[in-house]
Amino acid sequence: MAEMKFEEGLKRLEKIVCDLEDGNLSLEESLEKYEEGIRLSKMCAKKLEIAKKKVEILLKSEDGTVELKDFEEKTQEDAKAEQEPKKKKGKTEEALF
Secondary structure (H helix, E strand, O other), rough: OOOHHHHHHHHHHHHHHHHHOOOOOHHHHHHHHHHHHHHHHHHHHHHHHHHHHHHHHOOOOOOOOOOOOOOOOHHHHHHHHHHHOOOOOOOHHHHHO
């Protein structure tokens, strides 16, 4: 069997959760779904960890150090740009834009 993609695993996991929450399954069916859900959860967590390591590799600087940042974290340049007052456009600049 081909390895399942993260998105497929997550969709299947969501379906299992919905089925279990409905409460219409027998005890045996519930246990089977629960076991499958645990396997899918571990598979998704593993894929996320692999993706995290790839991102860390991409963030390595030239000297080999790794600077971990949240995806939402602003860079220092972004923070400085927001703090600087915006320059007013001159008439020639306004005509261009």
